[in-house]
Structure formats: structure tokens, C-alpha cells
Amino acid sequence: MTSVTVTVNGASKTHQVEPRLLLVHYLRETLSLTGTHVGCDTGQCGACTVLLDGAAVKSCSLFAVQADGRSVTTIEGLAKDGKMHAMQDAFWQEHGLQCGFCTPGMILSACEILERNPRASEAEIRTGLEGNLCRCTGYHNIVKAVQAAAQKAR
């Protein structure tokens, strides 16, 4: 077992874990943060996307020990004081979700896109979301939602 200390959504957490424990399982099973989904479990679909020190990563392709000493933001960490994050609100307003399975990953990837480029074009948003698959194929409204969030932030 190895000790990991990770700041998750602003709170420091320390646990003894097996080195082979994946970050996504640490979040879901150890911390009961089940908003981060396991989709393909092969690093392709992006349902498990979280922010690691602010950068979008696929938590099914990282060991929990790799996050030691670092900061993780999951979908549960976006809302503040009972109020949805602007990106969550935009997904709500623009109907950027159907079944909702890809949504946490989509929202966190979208946050990173606008963090890096607040004026991202539609094409840049689409390219930026290439690592997130929507099984309902609801991409158009997802892109609209990100555009709406960008617009609102201006």
C-alpha cells in the first residue's frame, strides 16, 4: 500500500491505496464521488475526465498515486454555495445533454477549453472536445452550450 494525499474539490484527502488503483476508482469508490463516470475504461471516451492541477485528464488512465500532492476537480466541485457553475448552467439552458452519461466529462473538458481560450471559435470548441464521446450523439447542443458559456463570460 502507498499513501496518497490529494486535494479533491478543495479538501485534502489522505488514504492508503494499492498502487494499481486507478484515479477514477479512487474518486468513485474511496471518496464516493460518483459524478465521474467510467465509460470505455480504455482512455478513449472521456466520461472519466477530471481536472488535474487545472488540466483535463482521463482519470481511468492514471493511477491514484500519480495524483499524490496534486489537486483534482471533479464535477461535484464546480457548483459553489448551491449555485451551478456557469458551464453547468449553460448545459442546462441549451439542453447540452440527453442521457447525461458523458456530461460530467464534457463539462470539465469544456471548462479547460475556455480557460485556455475564452474566445474559442465553434471549430476550436469542436476540436477541443475530440476526446469526449457522446453516446446519444448530442454534439450540436453541447457545442452550443459551450458557446453560450463563453458568450456569457464576456
Next chain:
Amino acid sequence: MRHFSYQRAASVEDAVRAGPGAAFLAGGTSLVDLMKLEVLNPSRLVDVSRLDLRGIEARPDGLRIGACATNSEVAAHPEVKRRFPVLSEALLSGASPQLRNVATVAGNLMQRTRCAYYRDLATACNKREPGSGCAALEGWTRMHAILGGSERCIALHPSDMCVAMAALQAVIHVRGPNGDRDIPFGDFHLLPGDHPEREFALEPGELVLSVFIPFSAAGMRSRYVKVRDRASYAFALASCAAGLEIASGKIRAAQLALGGVGTKPWRVPEAEQALQGQSPERVAFQRAAEIAVRGAQTRRDNAFKMELARRTAVRALTLAAEGA
């Protein structure tokens, strides 16, 4: 996934000491994936991701890129975009943002093949299990190599970054139990031959510290073209890194490497030489492309790659000639 022991290297020396018999972990995007499949089963992991190996530094004669710089960092670096546009383009054409945020230069150098048989424990694979045979030879070969294969392995090299670095004639700096050495890019990846399980020219315990890319006029006028089954997030069917130095209407120097077709990143110096002194026009590009795929052996499902690779090379050379 099988159990393994994990240790975090405190220094490069510490990592090199612990190295023999262990696998180095940087971003893990390739290694973790293959450990999940139990294709790779290291009993010890030495985490080198916290070492000071992330810097990108301009030297008088070239750019030195730390082994643990992420694909995102390298692709976005102003000096990389200015000096080696082909490298930035190649990196951005690979994987997805979340993987590029984690995947490192050294990890990409050592990216394993995506051969479906290599990844499937139920089939024969000489690379995964030496001597077991090669299911690909009689299998579905659409995504397999047409250059550099042997009777034991035709697994395709999947990297985009490596194609650009091959064209740019990068040099890989490593440290091992016996000290430091430099490996020319073309010598780093091994052809499968009789031993497809040997993939890299690394000695046990050797750790990649950095990659040096020499500045060149051709590098500044370089482009990457990647052709794939869908517009994003797919491995190359064929790709080409091309750079041209043009003076007084003639090609003074050329850099050319193909991806998606070889068992290793496929640089062809003869094709580069054939371009020297020529006008940067289609007829010269076609001749170079012809030379670049010389010796190709196609199979049932990948015969199309011959023509596709030639056209991809002509396209990349045309874009390079047009300039950035």
C-alpha cells in the same frame, strides 16, 4: 491488473539505479493502458514524472526538450511552433487533449504498437510473447505496416510525434548505469527482424532525459499531413512530415519521413537527397514519394497504403513548399 510495487524516484540517479528490471512511469497513457490489458506486466514501477525533466530550452544550435514535457506543452511552445511547425502539428494530430495533457515526450518515443493482435492475449504475437507466432500475418492487416516488417512481425509504429522527430533528425539523450549517451533518432526504434520483442536501442536501466532537435531552415518550413479514417482522434493510415529549405527557386535541403506505414518512423534519406537541387514542384515530389515507399510489401487489407502514402507525401511536400 496485476500487482506491482511502486516507487517514486527522488533523482535521475535514483531512477537509473532502480531502473534495471523495472518500468519507468511518466504520464502512463500508454503503459497504464497496456498494464490493464496485461500485455505489459512490470513487477516494479519507478515513477519519474516528478523529476526535473520537463523543461524546453533553446540552445544556440537547437532545442532541447525534456523527456517529461507533455505533448500539450511541446505543441504549444512558441519556439517549437516557430522552429518546427511540423512537430507541433504532429502532436496536435495525435490522441485527444486529455491524453496530450499527460502524455510525455519520452513516453511517446516508447509508445507501443496498436496492433490488435499485440493487444489481445488470446492471439499469437511474437512481440508480446516471443516465439508464439504472428496472428497478423494471416489476419486483418488494414492497420499494419507495409515497410520494415519481417516474417515475425508487421506491427505498425503508431506515433505522430516520432515521424516529425525522425524528419527533423532529433537526437535522444539517455542516462544509464554506464553513463550518458546520445542516440540518433533513426537508431532508437529497432526493426522487428527476428526479435520483434526488442523495440528500442535502450540498455537495461537506461532512462531518456531529453530530445535535442537541431535548428534547420527546412525545419522552419515544415508541415505534417495525417490521413485517417475519421477527422479526429484516430491513428494514421498514412502520414508524412516534410520540411524544405528553398533558395533561388531550388530545394537546398529536404526532410522527409512517413508514418502509418512502417514498423518504425520511416525516414528515407535517399528521397531527401533526390529532392536536393530540384525545383519545388509536383514532379520532384512524386519522384521523392516513389523512393520513400520503395521496398514496401503490402498485404490483402493494406494494399491501398502504397498510393495513399505517396499522395500524402506529395501533399506534405507541397504544403511545405508553400511555406508557413
